[in-house]
Amino acid sequence: xxxxxxxxxxxxxxxxxxxxxxxxxxxxxxxxxxxxxxxxxxxxxxxxxxxxxxxxxxxxxxxxxxxxxxxxxxxxxxxxxxxxxxxxxxxxxxxxxxxxxxxxxxxxxxxxxxxxxxxxxxxxxxxxxxxxxxxxxxxxxxxxxxxxxxxxxxxxxxxxxxxxxxxxxxxxxxxxxxxxxxxxxxxxxxxxxxxxxxxxxxxxxxxxxxxxxxxxxxxxxxxxxxxxxxxxxxx
Amino acid sequence: xxxxxxxxxxxxxxxxxxxxxxxxxxxxxxxxxxxxxxxxxxxxxxxxxxxxxxxxxxxxxxxxxxxxxxxxxxxxxxxxxxxxxxxxxxxxxxxxxxxxxxxxxxxxxxxxxxxxxxxxxxxxxxxxxxxxxxxxxxxxxxxxxxxxxxxxxxxxxxxxxxxxxxxxxxxxxxxxxxxxxxxxxxxxxxxxxxxxxxxxxxxxxxxxxxxxxxxxxxxxxxxxxxxxxxxxxxxxxxxxxxxxxxxxxxxxxxxxxxxxxxxxxxxxxxxxxxxxxxxxxxxxxxxxxxxxxxxxxxxxxxxxxxxxxxxxxxxxxxxxxxxxxxxxxxxxxxxxxxxxxxxxxxxxxxxxxxxxxxxxxxxxxxxxxxxxxxxxxxxxxxxxxxxxxxxxxxxxxxxxxxxxxxxxxxxxxxxxxxxxxxxxxxxxxxxxxxxxxxxxxxxxxxxxxxxxxxxxxxxxxxxxxxxxxxxxxxxxxxxxxxxxxxxxxxxxxxxxxxxxxxxxxxxxxxxxxxxxxxxxxxxxxxxxxxxxxxxxxxxxxxxxxxxxxxxxxx
Numbered sequence: 001x002x003x004x005x006x007x008x009x010x011x012x013x014x015x016x017x018x019x020x021x022x023x024x025x026x027x028x029x030x031x032x033x034x035x036x037x038x039x040x041x042x043x044x045x046x047x048x049x050x051x052x053x054x055x056x057x058x059x060x061x062x063x064x065x066x067x068x069x070x071x072x073x074x075x076x077x078x079x080x081x082x083x084x085x086x087x088x089x090x091x092x093x094x095x096x097x098x099x100x101x102x103x104x105x106x107x108x109x110x111x112x113x114x115x116x117x118x119x120x121x122x123x124x125x126x127x128x129x130x131x132x133x134x135x136x137x138x139x140x141x142x143x144x145x146x147x148x149x150x151x152x153x154x155x156x157x158x159x160x161x162x163x164x165x166x167x168x169x170x171x172x173x174x175x176x177x178x179x180x181x182x183x184x185x186x187x188x189x190x191x192x193x194x195x196x197x198x199x200x201x202x203x204x205x206x207x208x209x210x211x212x213x214x215x216x217x218x219x220x221x222x223x224x225x226x227x228x229x230x231x232x233x234x235x
Numbered sequence: 236x237x238x239x240x241x242x243x244x245x246x247x248x249x250x251x252x253x254x255x256x257x258x259x260x261x262x263x264x265x266x267x268x269x270x271x272x273x274x275x276x277x278x279x280x281x282x283x284x285x286x287x288x289x290x291x292x293x294x295x296x297x298x299x300x301x302x303x304x305x306x307x308x309x310x311x312x313x314x315x316x317x318x319x320x321x322x323x324x325x326x327x328x329x330x331x332x333x334x335x336x337x338x339x340x341x342x343x344x345x346x347x348x349x350x351x352x353x354x355x356x357x358x359x360x361x362x363x364x365x366x367x368x369x370x371x372x373x374x375x376x377x378x379x380x381x382x383x384x385x386x387x388x389x390x391x392x393x394x395x396x397x398x399x400x401x402x403x404x405x406x407x408x409x410x411x412x413x414x415x416x417x418x419x420x421x422x423x424x425x426x427x428x429x430x431x432x433x434x435x436x437x438x439x440x441x442x443x444x445x446x447x448x449x450x451x452x453x454x455x456x457x458x459x460x461x462x463x464x465x466x467x468x469x470x471x472x473x474x475x476x477x478x479x480x481x482x483x484x485x486x487x488x489x490x491x492x493x494x495x496x497x498x499x500x501x502x503x504x505x506x507x508x509x510x511x512x513x514x515x516x517x518x519x520x521x522x523x524x525x526x527x528x529x530x531x532x533x534x535x536x537x538x539x540x541x542x543x544x545x546x547x548x549x550x551x552x553x554x555x556x557x558x559x560x561x562x563x564x565x566x567x568x569x570x571x572x573x574x575x576x577x578x579x580x581x582x583x584x585x586x587x588x589x590x591x592x593x594x595x596x597x598x599x600x601x602x603x604x605x606x607x608x609x610x611x612x613x614x615x616x617x618x619x620x621x622x623x624x625x626x627x628x629x630x631x632x633x634x635x636x637x638x639x640x641x642x643x644x645x646x647x648x649x650x651x652x653x654x655x656x657x658x659x660x661x662x663x664x665x666x667x668x669x670x671x672x673x674x675x676x677x678x679x680x681x682x683x684x685x686x687x688x689x690x691x692x693x694x695x696x697x698x699x700x701x702x703x704x705x706x707x708x709x710x711x712x713x714x715x716x717x718x719x720x721x722x723x724x725x726x727x728x729x730x731x732x733x734x735x736x737x738x739x740x741x742x743x744x745x746x747x748x749x750x751x752x753x754x755x756x757x758x759x760x761x762x763x764x765x766x767x768x769x770x771x772x773x774x775x776x777x778x779x780x781x782x783x784x785x786x787x788x789x
Binding site: 020021022024028031032035036039040042043044046047048049050051053054057058061139140141142164165167168171172175179 | 341346347348349350351352354413416417418420421422424425426451452453454455456458459460463466467470471472473474479480481482485489757762
């Protein structure tokens with residue numbers, strides 16, 4: 001906050017229709033909005049934290065179980081999704097820059113690209129989930145891998161008897177990737193909303209707060225996945 | 236008129252208070268005005284206090300005789316569970332920040348509203364949804380696990396809908412609390428008026444800021460834990476239930492990672508209220524301003540590192556217990572710093588015994604006892620025998636009821652003229668403060684004694700030697716209830732018959748007292764220039780009806 005008294009805003013210039021009444025000017029609104037979204041992201045990190053802590057606790061108690069269960073995950077699909085999501089983050093960052101520069105066409109294109117990549121991520125996720133559930137790999141007590149699935153594992157893994165409480169790993173897997181997936185779906189919804197507003201021409205150098213805020217959220221969703229991928233697929 | 240992104244231009248100068256701005260139920264339920272949301276919160280949490288209080292009175296009546304006088308053992312278990320859950324999740328945690336904080340915070344900043352008015356409304360409705368869920372829990376047969384909802388007991392397969400609804404309610408009220416915290420921190424960071432640096436803020440704002448930090452960082456952990464418990468109960472995930480390969484102690488760690496910081500969500504705003512009141516009614520600038528401000532932050536930070544003291548006998552390692560015990564001791568330092576500074580503020584002050592100040596004086600006495608008995612429980616050697624006795628019950632009621640609820644009442648009386656534009660009856664207010672103080676001590680001092688003698692908590696019956704303790708306690712509970720009823724009656728009476736409140740009835744110096752009581756819809760026509768919140772120079776009382784005005788150079 002600057003320490004100089006401002007004249008009444010009405011005396012300076014006509015207020016933007018996007019400027020909320022409690023703010024002096026657009027800069028104040030943008031800075032406040034950004035702080036708000038960062039605080040919200042801090043809460044998101046903590047929201048995921050209990051799942052990461054659970055992962056750490058159970059993995060340290062049962063390292064062999066985690067190594068075994070991880071064989072059921074296809075690292076190729078995980079890697080594909082990682083690349084897809086990082087690319088969508090790039091598109092999201094691009095959209096912010098386009099909004100700041102007032103480049104409407106690039107803005108809409110990059111927003112659409114973000115949604116397309118996010119949807120691609122969910123499609124891959126769908127194939128992963130359906131393949132597992134089809135082969136009896138559910139969560140918790142509902143985890144009974146089918147004989148065909150067990151037969152498809154590498155020989156070294158097949159030699160090990162199926163450990164007890166295999167379902168705990170998959171509970172964590174479904175909880176972590178599921179909560180992340182819900183966040184991706186919310187992100188898709190937010191980007192659709194941004195596209196609608198961008199087509200109306202709402203965004204430009206004077207007003208791009210929502211594009212910035214949603215992009216920050218999207219980067220966090222991306223970041224969570226970057227941790228999930230090695231923890232679940234690469235052990 | 237909306238304060239949303241598409242804003243209609245407000246007229247430069249308004250007349251008429253926020254209460255007259257828009258009529259009808261819809262203008263309240265969908266308002267974006269922080270003051271109206273604060274009032275709605277106030278009504279909602281007061282209703283929850285009433286509900287939780289009725290549970291408490293039934294419990295106390297039941298404990299009149301050793302075999303239990305009133306309800307079945309099963310009903311008793313459900314009653315103490317819901318008493319705890321309703322009081323904690325629906326009254327004390329949102330109490331001061333959501334009701335008083337929502338109303339006062341923008342006013343103390345000279346702002347037109349909070350940073351995110353819509354988020355504020357969402358927070359209120361999430362709270363209402365959570366409260367409704369808790370009411371439905373009542374209807375579907377209740378929960379008998381204690382408010383801590385520990386597995387494996389709470390997640391057994393035989394359990395019905397009650398536990399699922401309770402966990403959902405916890406998630407909803409949790410997100411309500413998070414959004415309040417986000418709003419408060421963003422507002423305090425970004426919307427301070429010219430002339431108000433970090434160390435020029437009223438201490439109530441420092442308290443709400445520290446509270447916001449805790450709300451944002453700890454509450455989501457409870458949210459995800461409740462969600463995990465919910466899914467564990469339905470799908471047997473094997474996370475918390477040993478029979479499926481889970482670890483019930485993990486739930487306790489997660490639960491207390493939120494629920495210990497939560498007690499600082501309760502007490503920090505209460506301390507903020509006390510800081511305001513003690514300075515105004517001692518007619519003296521607050522002593523040790525920076526120490527009180529920074530100690531709020533210290534409590535918030537250290538408060539994150541002490542959750543294990545709830546688990547000394549739950550099976551954590553002795554080294555963990557040792558560390559948690561040490562860190563628990565550390566929290567007492569900033570708490571004591573505050574207390575000594577308040578006392579020093581009163582030293583040689585011109586103390587005025589108006590209702591808020593009487594409540595605050597009782598706060599000092601009770602918070603002193605409540606805090607010091609916390610040390611008994613933070614020390615391993617004394618905690619192990621005292622664990623799960625009535626000593627624990629008395630300790631946390633001393634800090635939650637005796638300190639937080641009393642500070643809430645102090646703040647409510649203090650800001651009542653600003654909220655409603657009416658002066659309450661001083662005699663009734665002071666009488667309520669004394670009744671609350673006497674009733675409170677009569678209720679909980681005997682519980683300390685019974686606890687030391689080994690009376691366990693959460694039992695529907697007790698050994699005959701504790702009969703006297705329990706009967707004193709039951710009588711005390713009714714005196715306490717009477718005190719609350721008197722306070723409520725006095726406040727409600729003032730709405731119709733109270734004197735019109737001047738802008739500054741107390742001679743306070745912070746910004747909310749520079750505008751009309753009640754404020755206009757936008758509070759301030761122009762952003763004011765802030766001066767020291769405890770700078771009383773030039774303030775003098777013109778008359779009771781005109782209140783205090785500031786004349787420079789007097």
